[in-house]
Amino acid sequence: MNTIKIAVASGKGGTGKTMVATxxxxxxxxxxSVQFLDCDVEAPNAHxxxxxxxxxxxxxxxxxxxxxxxxxxxxxxxxEVCEFHALAQMGDQILxxxxxxxxxxxxxxxxxxxxxxxxxxxxxxxxxGKVRSGIRFHTGDLTIxxxxxxPIIRQLKSRITNETRITILDSPPGASCAVVATxxxxxxxILVTEPTPFGLHDLKQMLGVLDQTGSPGGVIINRDGIGDxxxxxxxxxxxxxxxxxxxxxxxxxxxxxxxxxLSDFIPQYQSEFLNLYKKILEMIEDKEQVGA
Amino acid sequence: MIIMISSKxxxxxxxxxxxxxxxxFFIEYNLSDDAWTAQRNEAVKESSGAGVSTSQYIINQQxxxxxxxxxxxxxxxxxxxxxxKMLTFDDTYKTIQSVIEGFKSNRLEEF
Numbered sequence: 001m002n003t004i005k006i007a008v009a010s011g012k013g014g015t016g017k018t019m020v021a022t023x024x025x026x027x028x029x030x031x032x033s034v035q036f037l038d039c040d041v042e043a044p045n046a047h048x049x050x051x052x053x054x055x056x057x058x059x060x061x062x063x064x065x066x067x068x069x070x071x072x073x074x075x076x077x078x079x080e081v082c083e084f085h086a087l088a089q090m091g092d093q094i095l096x097x098x099x100x101x102x103x104x105x106x107x108x109x110x111x112x113x114x115x116x117x118x119x120x121x122x123x124x125x126x127x128x129g130k131v132r133s134g135i136r137f138h139t140g141d142l143t144i145x146x147x148x149x150x151p152i153i154r155q156l157k158s159r160i161t162n163e164t165r166i167t168i169l170d171s172p173p174g175a176s177c178a179v180v181a182t183x184x185x186x187x188x189x190i191l192v193t194e195p196t197p198f199g200l201h202d203l204k205q206m207l208g209v210l211d212q213t214g215s216p217g218g219v220i221i222n223r224d225g226i227g228d229x230x231x232x233x234x235x236x237x238x239x240x241x242x243x244x245x246x247x248x249x250x251x252x253x254x255x256x257x258x259x260x261x262l263s264d265f266i267p268q269y270q271s272e273f274l275n276l277y278k279k280i281l282e283m284i285e286d287k288e289q290v291g292a
Numbered sequence: 293m294i295i296m297i298s299s300k301x302x303x304x305x306x307x308x309x310x311x312x313x314x315x316x317f318f319i320e321y322n323l324s325d326d327a328w329t330a331q332r333n334e335a336v337k338e339s340s341g342a343g344v345s346t347s348q349y350i351i352n353q354q355x356x357x358x359x360x361x362x363x364x365x366x367x368x369x370x371x372x373x374x375x376x377k378m379l380t381f382d383d384t385y386k387t388i389q390s391v392i393e394g395f396k397s398n399r400l401e402e403f
Contacts (some may be wrong), residue, residue, distance in 0.1 A: 079348070084340055084341050085338065085340070085342070085344040085345040085348070086334075086341065086344070088344050088347060088348045088370045089348065089351075090351060090370070090373055090374040091374075093373075095320045095368070095369070095370060095373055097344055097366050097370075099366075100340060100344065100366065121319070211372070217309025
């Protein structure tokens, strides 16, 4: 049996992705086996709430070309094929711009004299550990000044095991490549938003992404009570439901600022998150029936 | 000697473009006979690597010097590796013509 992958994304940053993801993981962990992936490798923060004991740290690397300037004939085919302009040619010298390289390997393949081989370049770390309650925890961090989070996210996701019943993926904010790398194969995507014009604008972008990836999704409105009703009005016209609302409340902010998990310091959320999970399962099943 | 200047438009009266990699045009100016052409910069539409791509183009044109408002780190590395001189103008230069005159009278700063 495959693990059920539930991704938590948002569009707008700071809407409460990690609050939702950590609470959902903590609630489900009481009944099922759970693995948690913090895919926001540019600013990981789920460890502040789940407090895992890290037992393994590995380098995250991508393969970049190394040109043997003696064998190189200066034909320029590698420069031509590189979509990302990571290679430039000066006379008969090939110059590499490592931070632009996506590690696709095309340059090596097109070189007619095999003057290019690939060497690993470290761009960050992968960390794994265990939360005391039992959750298996994986996180990555991108080295400061490195521009490309997606290779780390892919390597992080290769640690997902199907023996674990539920996988929670805490996505980066935005609607960029890093988000798509996190959520593209999710069974369900929870979109956390806030009822503000910014929340709505970025939520629309994420709904557009879900149209492309085909995953079913639902919305959690956080800081309910601020802003206006435009998020709900908009969602009424879509097939995407509002699955839960979390009020704008000082008590929540205080608890989170202390690094606590929402469903731990306000226990009523335990049943809310379990209900959320039930609704998610129903929507995944509906989707599968439509697909079949 | 060929110099290239990042430009917003296609004439010597056009405004210089302060950015290098994503300049819409380059004015290629030959100091030996004052002949010039305007060339569209294809790297404008690149999602990444515009600086390297534009540098490669400047190198292929066999320019001796390139003039812009600023150069990013990748462009700087490529151009200096190729031995192309980088010079800058500021926003007091309102036309390409004035940049060329600035170059001829050595008033432009080296990057």
